[in-house]
Amino acid sequence: MTLVDRLVAPGASRGEIATSFGAAVVGAALALVLTVRADLPALAVLVVALVGFDLFGGAVVNATASAKRWHHRPGRTRWHHLAFVAVHVQPFLLALVVPGFSWLMAATSYGAALVAAVLVVFTPPPLRRPVAFALTALALVAVTSLTTAPAALAWFAPLLLVKLLLAHLMPEEASR
Structure with a gap:
């Protein structure tokens, strides 16, 4: 399995790859500019840029047909x-290195994503x-109002929720 297969999906089209990496690079650049303008420490800038690459790119990757086929292939379970x-622990990484990103924000965004994911995967498929x-x-x-x-x-937090709940958890629907 190649690096592109791991980062996007096996069998991804050139368009899916270009769109995914384009979003990842632009998102990382945007995160970098925002954190530099906010005068955050160098480590925070680096971590936020990497998280931006993952979330902006991942939201697009998880929405591609190839990733949907890969993540929802036979044998994959809830x-x-x-x-x-659960492995998306970026909120806690941000709380560790970004001044002003509280542990409450980390726990709330992570917990909301995980609880919602549990509810989604145990919902009957048509719903x-x-x-x-x-x-x-x-x-x-909840996340943006309570923290x-x-x-x-x-x-x-909005991008984390979109990537995990709307892009990753939803299988591809057949064209009508």
């Missing part, structure tokens, strides 16, 4: 999907998409 969500959208909307309001991220990271 536990695989929950593990994918998963609307339930995922409902829970994403509710989690967005405060530094302005340079206001994008983080």
